[in-house]
Each structure stands twice: as C-alpha cells, then as structure tokens.
Amino acid sequence: MKKTKQLLAYLILMALGLRSAYASDYTLNLMKGVTKVSNDIYDLHMLVLWICVFIGIAVFGTMFYSIYHHRKSKGHKAEQFHENTTIEILWTIIPTLILIGMAIPATQTMLEMEDVKDSDMSIKITGWQWKWEYEYMSNGIHFFSSLDEKSNQARQLNSGINPRSVPHYLLNVDNPLVIPINTKIRFLFTAADVNHAWWVPELGWKKDAIPGFINESWTYVEKPGTYRGQCAELCGKDHGFMPIVIIAMEQVDYNVWVEEQLVSAKAAANSANKEWSQEELFAKGETIYANSCASCHMNDGAGMGATFPAITNSPIVTGDIDGQIKIVMNGQGMMPAFGTMLSAVDFAAVITYTRNGLGNSVGDFVQPSKIKSLLSAVPEDDD
Amino acid sequence: MSAVAVENEHTHDAHGAEKGFLRWIVTTNHKDIGTMYLVFALIMFFVGGTMALIIRAELFEPGMQFVDPQFFNSMTTMHALVMVFGAVMPGFVGFANWMIPMMIGAPDMALPRMNNMSFWMLVAGMLLMASTLFMEGGAPAAGWTFYPPLVLQTGNALPFAVFAVHLLGISSIMGAINIIATILNMRAPKMTMMKMPLFVWTWLITGFLLIAIMPVFAGAVTMLLTDRFFDTSFFDAAGGGDPVLYQHIFWFFGHPEVYVMILPTFGIASTIIPVFARKPLFGYSSMVYATIAIAFLSFIVWAHHMFTVGMPIAGELFFMYTTMLIAIPTGVKVFNWTATMWKGSMTFETPMLFSIAFVVLFTMGGFTGVMMSLAPLDFQYHDTYFIVAHFHYTLVPASVFILMAGGYFWLPKWTGNMYDEKLATLHFWLSAISVNILFFPQHFLGLAGMPRRIPDYAVQFADWNMVSSIGAFIFGFSQLIFVYVVIKTIRGKNCEKATDEVWEDAHKHGLEWTLSSPVPYHTFATPPEKIPTEHL
Numbered sequence: 060m061k062k063t064k065q066l067l068a069y070l071i072l073m074a075l076g077l078r079s080a081y082a083s084d085y086t087l088n089l090m091k092g093v094t095k096v097s098n099d100i101y102d103l104h105m106l107v108l109w110i111c112v113f114i115g116i117a118v119f120g121t122m123f124y125s126i127y128h129h130r131k132s133k134g135h136k137a138e139q140f141h142e143n144t145t146i147e148i149l150w151t152i153i154p155t156l157i158l159i160g161m162a163i164p165a166t167q168t169m170l171e172m173e174d175v176k177d178s179d180m181s182i183k184i185t186g187w188q189w190k191w192e193y194e195y196m197s198n199g200i201h202f203f204s205s206l207d208e209k210s211n212q213a214r215q216l217n218s219g220i221n222p223r224s225v226p227h228y229l230l231n232v233d234n235p236l237v238i239p240i241n242t243k244i245r246f247l248f249t250a251a252d253v254n255h256a257w258w259v260p261e262l263g264w265k266k267d268a269i270p271g272f273i274n275e276s277w278t279y280v281e282k283p284g285t286y287r288g289q290c291a292e293l294c295g296k297d298h299g300f301m302p303i304v305i306i307a308m309e310q311v312d313y314n315v316w317v318e319e320q321l322v323s324a325k326a327a328a329n330s331a332n333k334e335w336s337q338e339e340l341f342a343k344g345e346t347i348y349a350n351s352c353a354s355c356h357m358n359d360g361a362g363m364g365a366t367f368p369a370i371t372n373s374p375i376v377t378g379d380i381d382g383q384i385k386i387v388m389n390g391q392g393m394m395p396a397f398g399t400m401l402s403a404v405d406f407a408a409v410i411t412y413t414r415n416g417l418g419n420s421v422g423d424f425v426q427p428s429k430i431k432s433l434l435s436a437v438p439e440d441d442d
Numbered sequence: 443m444s445a446v447a448v449e450n451e452h453t454h455d456a457h458g459a460e461k462g463f464l465r466w467i468v469t470t471n472h473k474d475i476g477t478m479y480l481v482f483a484l485i486m487f488f489v490g491g492t493m494a495l496i497i498r499a500e501l502f503e504p505g506m507q508f509v510d511p512q513f514f515n516s517m518t519t520m521h522a523l524v525m526v527f528g529a530v531m532p533g534f535v536g537f538a539n540w541m542i543p544m545m546i547g548a549p550d551m552a553l554p555r556m557n558n559m560s561f562w563m564l565v566a567g568m569l570l571m572a573s574t575l576f577m578e579g580g581a582p583a584a585g586w587t588f589y590p591p592l593v594l595q596t597g598n599a600l601p602f603a604v605f606a607v608h609l610l611g612i613s614s615i616m617g618a619i620n621i622i623a624t625i626l627n628m629r630a631p632k633m634t635m636m637k638m639p640l641f642v643w644t645w646l647i648t649g650f651l652l653i654a655i656m657p658v659f660a661g662a663v664t665m666l667l668t669d670r671f672f673d674t675s676f677f678d679a680a681g682g683g684d685p686v687l688y689q690h691i692f693w694f695f696g697h698p699e700v701y702v703m704i705l706p707t708f709g710i711a712s713t714i715i716p717v718f719a720r721k722p723l724f725g726y727s728s729m730v731y732a733t734i735a736i737a738f739l740s741f742i743v744w745a746h747h748m749f750t751v752g753m754p755i756a757g758e759l760f761f762m763y764t765t766m767l768i769a770i771p772t773g774v775k776v777f778n779w780t781a782t783m784w785k786g787s788m789t790f791e792t793p794m795l796f797s798i799a800f801v802v803l804f805t806m807g808g809f810t811g812v813m814m815s816l817a818p819l820d821f822q823y824h825d826t827y828f829i830v831a832h833f834h835y836t837l838v839p840a841s842v843f844i845l846m847a848g849g850y851f852w853l854p855k856w857t858g859n860m861y862d863e864k865l866a867t868l869h870f871w872l873s874a875i876s877v878n879i880l881f882f883p884q885h886f887l888g889l890a891g892m893p894r895r896i897p898d899y900a901v902q903f904a905d906w907n908m909v910s911s912i913g914a915f916i917f918g919f920s921q922l923i924f925v926y927v928v929i930k931t932i933r934g935k936n937c938e939k940a941t942d943e944v945w946e947d948a949h950k951h952g953l954e955w956t957l958s959s960p961v962p963y964h965t966f967a968t969p970p971e972k973i974p975t976e977h978l
Contacts, residue, residue, distance in 0.1 A: 086890040086902075089822060100818050107816060111809035119802060122780045126798070129719075130788045137720040137787035147728055150777045151770060158766045161816060166759060168818040173755045214506055214898055222504040223901050229504075230900045248752075253592040254685060256750060256825060260891040264821035267751045269686060270591060271679015274752035291825040291893045293585045295592055296512045299896030363510070366579045366597055393595050 090260050093282045093307070097263025099168045107161055114157075172264060175277045178245035182236070186248070186255030186268035186290065188395055189297035189354065193236050196247075200320045203400060205350055206300045207231040214300060215358070230287040233350070235304035239313035240280050248274040252395055253295060259288030259303055267292055280307040297354050331403040331427040337411060340424055344412025347405045351397065352413075360417030366393060371418035380423055384410060384433065403431040459963055470554035471963065472539045473856075475561050479536030482565065483845070484925070486528030489572075491918050493521035498914035501907050506898055514897035515583035520575065522586035526703065527610045528568045530837065533845045534706040535617050538645050541852065542621060544954040544961070545639045547630030547970045552623035560616035567609030574599035574606075585895060587696065588663065590677040590688050594670050601671070604663045611656040618652035621645055630953070630969040636730070637973065639952055640723065643730050644709030647737045651698045651705070654741075659695040662688060686751050693744035701740045704836065705733060707804075707844040708775060711797050714851050715779055717951050718794035719786030725778040732771035732778075739768050749820045758817045765815035769808065776805050791945070792866040796847035799874045800840050807835030810885070825895075828888025834881045839874070846873070846924060853931050854940035858960030861931040865923055872920035879913030950974050 091101045129135045185192040190205035206214075210229050213220035222228040238244055248257060250268040258265030265288075266276045280286075288303040308316070349358065355367040362369035370376050375383050387410065388398035397406065404427040411424035459465050459474065469475060496517050500508050509517070539557065543550055551557050574581040579597010582588065593600070625646045629638070638646075665688070668674040675681020677688045708729075716723045723729065745753060745761040753761075779801050788794070810832040814820050823829055846869075854860050883906035888894075892903045899907065931937060940959040948955035951974060957965055 087886045089889045090891070100822055103816065104813070104819050104822070107813050107819070111812065115805070115809060118776060118780060118805065122783060122798075122801070125780070125783045125785070126788065129784065129786050130790075131720070132789070135785075135787050138785040139721060140785075141722040141724050141726065142728075143781075146781075147725055147774070151774060154770050154773045158769060158812075161812075162763060162766060165762065165816040165818055169758060169762070170755065172818055172821065173758075216506045216510055218505070220505075222898075223904075228901050229898060253595070254589060258825075258893070260822065264818075265750050265824060269679075269751065272684070272686070272752065288891070289893050289896070293515070293589070293592065293895045295583075295595065296510075296515065298515070299511065299893075299898050363512070364579070366512075 092261040092263045093280050093284065093286065094262055094278055095281075096168070096172055096278070097261060099164075099171065100263045103161075103164055103168055106164070110157060110161070172276075175245050175275050178243045178277055180239075180242060181245045181247060182238070183247040183249070184257055184268065186250035186252075186257065186294065186301075187400065188252050188295050189290070189301040190400075191232075191236075191255075191257070191290075191301065191303060192251070192400075193234075195317075198317055198321070200317065200324070202234045202320075204232045204234045204236065204304070206302060207233055208349065211300070211349070211354075227287065229300065230289070230302045230304070232302055232304045235285070235306045237306045237308065237313060237316050238278075238280065239310045240283055240307050241310070243277060243279045245275060245277045248276070251399075254292050255290050255294045255301070256292035257288070257303060258291040259286050259305055261286040261288075262305075265291045280305075283307050283309060300354070327402055327404065331431045333427075335404070335407065335427060337415070337424045340408045340411040340427075341415055343404070344408035344410070345416065347401065347409040348412050348416075351401065351405075352409065355394075360413070360419075370413050373419075376413050377419055377421050380410070380414070380421075380425060383414070384425065384430070388433065398434055403427040403434060406430045406434075468558070470550075470558050472543050472551045472554070472557065473961070473963065475551075475557050476536045476539030476541075477856075478561055479532045479539060479564075480849075482561075482568075483529050483533035483536055484928075486524050486532070486568065487842075488921070490521050490524035490529055491921065493517045493524065495914060495918050497521065498911040500897055501899070502911040503908060504899055504901050504904050509897070511897045512580060512583055515585075515895065516575070516581040518895050519582050519584065519586055520571075523571060523582075524568070525837075526586065526699070527571075530703045530841050530845070531614065532564060534645075534648075534703070534841075535621075537641070537706065537710065537845075537848050537852075538617075538621050540856070541954060542624055542642055542645060543628070544957065544965055545642050545952055546625065546628060546633050547953050547966045547973065548624060548628035549964065549967050551620050552628055553620045556616050557620050560613045560620065563609050563613035563616070567606045567613060570602055570609060571606035574602050577602065587689075587692055588666065589692075590666060590669065590685050593666060601667060604667045607663045608660055611660045614652050614656050618649040618656075622649040622653075625649075630966070630973060632971075632973050636727065639709075640712035640726070640729055640733075641706065641709035644705040644712075644733055647733055648702050648705045651702050651737055651740070655695040655698045655702075658691060659699075662691040662695065665691075686748070689748050689751060690745065693747045694741070696747065697744045698737070698740040700833070700836070701736060703841050705737065707800070707841045708733065710844045710848045710851075711779065711800055713952065714793045714797045714847055715782050715801075717851075717945050717948050718791060718797075719783050719788050720947060721782055721786040723778070724781035724784075725774070728774055729778055732774045735771040736768060739764060739771070743768065746815060746817075746820070749817045750824050762815060762817040766812065769812050769815070772808055776801060776808070789946075791850075792861075792863065792870050793847040793851035795867070795870045795874075796843045796850070799870070800843045800847070803835055803839035803843070803874075803877070807832055807840060810835065823888060825893055826888035827884040827892045827894055830894045831881050831884035831888060834884070838881065839877045843873070843877075846870075849924070849928065851945075852954070853928065854944045855954060855957070855959050855961055857932050857934065858940050859931050859934040859937035860940050860944075861927050862937070865927050869920060869923040869927065872923070873917060876913045876916035876920060880910055880917050881913070883907075883909045883913075 089101055089104050091098055181196040183194040183196060190203050192203050194201045209225045210231055212218060213222050213225045248266050248268040250270040255268040256265045257268055262278045266274050284307055286305045290298055290301045356362050356370050360370035375386060390396035407425045407427040407430045414421040466478060500514055577598045579599060582596050582599050582603045584593035625642055665676040669676055669678060675683040677683045677685050712723055712729060743761060743765045746765040749758060814823050850861055850866055887903055887906050892899055942958050943949045943955045944959060953970060953973060
C-alpha cells in the first residue's frame with residue numbers, strides 16, 4: 060500500500076516537473092512513532108481514515124452515479140419525491156453507531172495518555188522565546204537547547220546558504236534532550252514568556268507550555284534513537300526556529316552522559332570565579348551573541364526597527380555598564396530576562412562583546428564573578 | 443397597512459435610485475447595500491488573497507527568501523482576519539441583503555437606515571484593521587486568535603486592532619438584528635416559517651449566532667486591552683489571571699463563528715441544487731432541524747480547539763463526544779443534497795458545478811473534522827498543516843465556492859444579462875483543480891510533522907510545499923476570470939438577455955424568480971399573493 064501511494068505521489072510530482080522529488084525523503088502519512096501510545100494513536104488514525112475513505116466512496120459513488128445517469132442531456136425525467144422517513148432515520152442512526160465505534164478506542168487511548176502515575180523520573184521543560192529549557196528533577200542537570208548554529212545561519216533572510224546542504228535543517232539543536240529508554244518519564248511543562256507547545260511526533264503528542272501553569276505528560280520510549288520535533292504553538296517571530304531533539308539511549312549510556320554533564324557543570328561554575336581577560340571574554344561573547352541576541356538585534360547589531368533596537372551606537376550599550384547589565388539581566392519590553400538564561404561567564408562575555416564589537420568601542424568589560432554576585436543578589440522574581 | 447403600502451408603491455415608482463456617487467453613501471435600499479457588501483467582499487477577497495500568496499511565495503522552497511519572520515506572522519494573522527471578517531462574512535451579508543427580502547416577499551429590510559450604517563461601519567473597521575500594517579511594530583502577528591501573552595507583545599497596532607474588532611462586531615450585530623427582524627416580521631402572508639427558503643432559514647439561525655457571540659469576542663479583546671494598558675491581569679498568571687481563560691472565551695466565540703461562515707453556505711447550496719436537479723429539495727424539514735442542531739452544538743464544542751492546553755480528562759472526553767456529534771446533522775445535510783440530485787434531471791451550469799464541488803470538497807473537510815474530533819488523534823494533528831488543510835477545505839471550496847456559485851446564480855436576475863457560460867466554466871474548472879493542488883498536499887505535510895504558522899521548514903517538507911504554492915498561484919490568478927465575467931455581465935455588452943425566470947422552471951423554487959430581470963429597484967411593495975411551495 061505504501062509503495063503504491065508513493066508511486067502515485069511520484070507520478071503527480073513528475074507531472075508537475077519536479078524531478079528532484081524522488082530523491083528527497085518525505086512521508087504522506089502519520090508516523091507510527093516509538094512508544095505504545097504513539098502506535099495506538101497511529102492505529103486509531105488508520106481506522107478512522109479507512110472508515111472515512113469507505114463512507115466517501117459510498118456517498119461520492121452514489122452522487123457520481125446520479126450525476127452520470129440522472130442528467131437532462133440523457134433525457135432523464137425528474138421525479139418529484141422529496142422525503143422518505145425510513146431512509147432519513149437510517150442515515151441518522153448508522154452514522155451514530157459508527158461514531159460510537161470510534162469513540163470507544165479513542166476514549167481508551169485518551170485515558171492511557173493522561174495516566175502520568177508511577178513515573179520513574181521527571182523532566183521540567185520551560186518554553187522561552189525561542190529556545191527550550193530542560194531541568195532533570197532528580198539530578199539537577201539543567202541546560203538550554205536552541206537551534207543549531209548551521210541552521211541558524213542558513214535560515215537568515217537571503218543567507219545564500221542552501222538549506223539542503225545543512226544536516227537536519229531547522230530540526231537540529233545545540234544541546235539535545237537525553238533520556239533513557241524503557242523508563243517512564245514524566246514531563247512537566249511551563250513557559251517563561253508566552254505560550255509554546257512541545258511536540259515530538261514520534262512520541263505521539265504535543266503539550267502546551269503556558270506561563271504560570273504546569274502541564275504534565277509522559278512517555279516510555281522503547282527504541283534508542285534520535286527523535287526530532289518543533290514548537291507547535293505560535294510564539295512570536297522565531298516560532299519556526301525552536302526545534303526539539305531527543306536522544307533516547309540505553310540506561311548505561313545515559314548514566315555516562317549524566318556523569319559528564321555533572322562534571323562539566325561543576326567546571327563551568329568554577330570558571331565564573333576565575334579572572335578573565337577582555338580578549339577571552341570578547342571571543343566567547345561573539346558566539347553567545349550569535350546564539351542568543353542576533354535573531355532580534357541582527358548579526359551585525361543593526362536591529363530591526365523600533366521593536367528590536369540596534370546594538371551599534373545604542374545609548375544603552377555604549378552608556379553606563381551597570382545600566383546595560385541591568386536591562387540584559389531583567390529584560391525590558393519584548394526582550395526576555397537573560398539573567399536566568401545565561402551563565403555568569405556567558406553573560407559577562409556577551410556584555411563585553413556588545414560594548415567592544417558590532418561597531419562599538421567603549422573599552423570596558425565586566426568580570427563573570429561580578430555578574431555571579433549580582434545574579435545571586437537579585438531575588439528570584441515571582442515565577 | 444396595505445393602504446399605506448399601495449401609496450408607497452405609487453410614490454416609489456416615481457423615483458429610482460439617487461443619481462451619482464452620493465447614491466452609494468446614503469442609500470437605504472437593500473439591493474444597493476447588498477451590492478456594496480458584495481463588492482467590498484470581493485475586494486477584500488483579493489486583499490486577503492494577496493497576503494496568502496505572500497505566504498505561499500515564502501513557503502515555495504526552504505530558506506527565507508522574501509520576508510522576515512515577523513512580517514510573515516503578520517501576514518498569516520491579517521490574511522485570516524481579512525478573509526473571515528472582510529470577505530466571507532460580508533459576502534454572505536451581501537447575499538442576505540439582496541435575497542432575503544426578495545425571497546420572503548418583503549419590500550426591503552426591516553431597518554434600512556441601520557443597514558446602511560452597518561455597512562459603513564464594516565468599511566471603517568476593516569480600514570482601521572488594515573491601517574495597522576503601516577504602524578510602528580507592524581500589524582498584529584500573534585495569529586487571528588489573538589492569544590495572550592503573545593498578542594500583548596504587539597506594537598502600537600494592538601489598540602487599533604481591538605477597536606477594529608469592536609467596530610466589526612457592532613456592524614455584525616446590527617446586520618444580524620436587521621436580518622432577524624426582517625425574517626420574523628416582513629414575510630408575505632402565506633410565507634410561514636416552514637415554507638421559507640433554506641437560505642432564509644440558515645441566515646435566521648446565523649443571525650442569532652452572531653448576536654450571541656460577537657459581544658463575547660468584543661469582551662475578550664477588551665480584556666486584552668485593559669491587560670495591556672490598565673494593569674489588569676485577566677490573562678496574566680503573575681497577577682492571578684490565566685492565559686487559558688482567554689482561549690476558552692475566544693473559542694466560545696470562535697467555534698460558532700465558523701458556523702456563521704458555513705450555515706449561509708448550506709443555505710445557498712440548498713437553494714441552487716434543487717433548481718438544477720429540477721426537483722424539490724429532499725428532506726426540507728430535516729435540513730431545518732439539522733441546521734438548528736448544528737447551531738446548538740456549536741456552543742458546546744469550543745474546547746476541541748484546545749485539547750492540548752492541559753484540560754482535565756473529563757473535559758477532554760466531553761468536548762470529544764460533543765464534537766463527534768456534529769458529524770450527524772452535517773451528514774444528514776450531505777445525504778439530503780445527494781438525495782436531491784438522485785433521479786433528478788440535472789444540468790450543469792456554473793452555479794451547479796460550484797455547488798457539487800462544494801458538497802464533495804466540504805465533505806472531505808468534514809472527514810478530517812471527524813478525525814480531529816478524536817482527542818488522542820488531535821494530540822498529533824493539532825497546530826499542524828493537517829488542520830490548515832481541514833479548515834481551508836471547509837472554507838475555500840465550501841464557503842468561497844458557494845459565494846461564487848451564488849454570484850453566478852443570481853447575477854442574471856440582478857443585471858438582466860446572462861454571464862459568459864464558457865468563461866465561467868473555465869473559472870470553475872481552474873478553481874476546482876487548483877484548490878485541490880493547493881490544499882490536498884497540506885494533509886501530507888501536517889501528518890508528516892510540519893507545524894502551522896512557520897515561515898520556513900525542514901527540507902523533507904519541500905516538495906509538497908512547492909506543489910501547494912503552485913496550486914495557490916493558479917487558484918489566485920484564476921479568480922481574475924470571475925472579476926472579468928462579473929464586470930462583463932454588469933455592463934451587458936454582447937451578453938445574452940436573461941429571461942424573467944433565468945433558469946428553467948426556477949419560479950417553482952423561489953419568489954425571486956417571479957420578478958422581472960433585471961429586477962426593479964423596488965420590489966414587492968405589496969406582498970405577493972402566491973408563493974412557490976413546491977419544495978414542501
């Protein structure tokens with residue numbers, strides 16, 4: 060069946076002269092996914108699809124039979140009947156029965172999906188404009204996950220980079236979410252700014268991440284692999300550019316990964332205490348700027364109109380350094396609060412970079428240790 | 443009363459329409475106002491269509507080629523607002539103005555001055571909405587649903603968009619009151635409720651829907667306004683509010699709203715199909731009851747737009763079951779139309795072609811609707827191109843096709859000239875084929891995992907997006923044929939003259955076909971004695 064459909068699709072595309080179609084990798088149907096829930100959803104989808112196809116053939120078949128035979132040009136005389144109680148009752152009751160037949164498996168799957176009890180671990184997922192934050196509740200691993208650099212360059216307006224040359228264009232991130240297989244994982248969803256929705260088709264569902272509220276959902280992946288998804292709720296300018304990547308691995312590999320994460324987190328915490336030079340910070344700041352700032356303030360710091368002001372010659376950036384730090388830390392208007400998103404080192408680096416790069420040359424810079432003390436002094440705001 | 447009516451008839455005969463440009467500003471004539479609504483809707487159809495083509499041009503291939511993402515979001519938002527509030531709704535109000543008095547044997551609408559006011563308020567509202575495109579920070583870009591907190595990030599445009607919604611809402615409510623008042627009070631003596639043409643019935647029900655929902659929408663956007671400017675926190679969790687509350691209020695408006703666009707569609711289709719099948723409409727009373735059932739259900743299904751917001755399981759199941767129920771009355775309608783065609787003596791003039799295409803393609807939209815009503819499936823389909831395909835099937839080859847069908851159907855009656863059947867048939871086939879090239883592949887895209895409202899996509903979605911965009915451009919440019927045919931018919935040069943009944947035996951189907959063609963400026967100054975009762 061799948062082959063026939065693909066052949067048909069290929070023929071349509073051929074007819075339209077799109078020769079490249081055959082080479083590329085596309086699907087026509089819902090994916091089965093890698094969990095029991097996603098397979099149940101797929102089976103239900105196919106059941107309903109075939110019921111619809113069958114009803115469609117019956118109704119449209121009747122209609123086209125009528126259109127072909129009961130036409131004036133064939134000399135067919137119109138009959139004048141206009142009601143028939145039996146048939147009207149029949150075509151009310153039969154669809155009702157069919158719907159009941161669909162509702163039963165749908166209810167079962169729904170109950171299964173909502174059953175978050177007895178999970179083995181929990182991961183908190185926070186949606187930001189435009190990245191995902193992951194917090195492993197059990198071991199304190201915590202990181203942000205944004206669109207990977209190659210996709211990010213290629214997706215700029217008229218970048219000149221062919222998206223087909225970028226591996227997993229728009230579906231790749233810098234820090235993927237790593238989970239163990241054969242484990243019931245509970246996800247907690249919330250958002251820091253606007254609504255988002257976390258969707259990996261292979262898990263079979265999406266869930267909204269809403270600021271101020273916590274939603275939950277769960278998964279149990281049985282097959283190791285890399286699964287990709289995207290934000291599914293319009294969340295502003297870069298809604299299309301906050302993908303999700305999950306790497307599901309065997310428990311032993313997962314344990315190794317956890318160890319590595321804990322070690323590097325410790326190293327990062329220590330590096331905030333060391334004395335940095337302006338050059339070191341400037342070099343680091345360039346990458347941070349590209350990842351965290353450039354999507355609004357643009358790569359060259361020129362900004363986009365009044366909503367996303369320019370960095371170059373900005374009175375804030377070229378003014379008092381503490382003033383700039385305050386705004387970057389707490390956010391303003393559409394600008395999110397980066398104090399919670401960047402590490403002290405990255406924060407100091409990007410401040411240093413914007414003051415001394417992008418056409419600015421203020422000359423001063425800030426130590427990560429100072430940022431660290433500022434961050435701990437700021438009371439956690441009400442979320 | 444009848445003495446007064448006769449006297450009026452006499453004085454009305456003495457004058458026709460006001461001369462010159464002022465006629466259109468001050469007119470209280472239902473036909474003039476109907477024409478203005480229809481022309482306005484057609485213009486907005488092209489404005490919204492241009493926005494759609496900007497969207498499809500950007501999505502023609504992966505990578506960002508033409509617009510920045512913020513402007514892309516403005517385009518998706520404005521495309522929807524313009525099409526819903528500027529094109530489809532006014533289009534049906536235009537037909538209501540023209541046809542309801544003629545179908546029920548009334549001289550005009552019940553409240554002619556308010557009629558004029560509601561039209562000009564619509565124009566004001568849409569101009570205000572369009573002006574946001576040129577404002578600091580751009581037009582609204584949070585989707586036509588205006589979900590907070592995102593919509594509160596809109597620049598200067600937000601208050602203007604909110605006031606535009608208020609104006610459009612007042613205009614719709616006034617229009618709805620007028621239509622209801624006309625139908626309930628101004629029917630010819632023998633035109634009892636259960637003898638009214640289906641188009642009149644569907645508009646009566648639509649009128650009540652509009653009165654019920656527009657204040658709700660106005661309230662929701664006003665709460666956005668106070669959240670943004672007056673420090674309330676209806677939708678801000680930090681102040682004790684709830685962003686999801688907005689979605690509940692919005693969709694309590696939004697779901698009946700989609701039936702505001704589809705019920706008159708059903709009405710016109712039920713008017714056209716019997717004429718060309720040369721048979722009475724099958725199951726008239728079940729059509730009426732099905733429409734009432736759909737209207738009732740529309741108020742208790744709203745949260746199926748929000749299955750993924752994290753509702754309690756009981757809520758999810760309730761809204762799943764109620765949504766599935768809609769399939770029953772809708773199915774009855776489709777079966778009735780098929781039974782109307784059955785054993786008829788069909789001919790296939792353009793209005794009939796568009797109506798048949800409507801029945802088939804709307805049913806396809808209905809099938810995907812049943813699929814999405816199942817909550818667990820919606821956890822996959824929600825916010826993907828699958829839903830984009832679904833609602834465009836129920837709007838474009840349904841509502842828009844029927845607006846076209848109605849245009850071809852009644853234009854000869856209005857102008858006294860037959861339209862060019864060859865060009866109209868060409869218009870139909872180009873539209874019917876391209877609309878499927880445009881929207882059918884979007885089912886594949888959605889199932890394969892492409893979210894909606896994204897300006898750029900992963901390369902595995904490239905082929906079907908390209909096909910879809912090609913279809914969009916063919917569809918868009920095909921509509922220029924419609925404009926040409928309409929203008930040619932109105933001017934009447936080289937056009938065949940229409941007979942009074944226009945379509946064979948049409949006088950058996952509706953009062954409007956008992957009038958002369960072109961239809962006089964004032965009609966039914968005295969109510970008709972006899973009414974066509976054949977459909978009962």
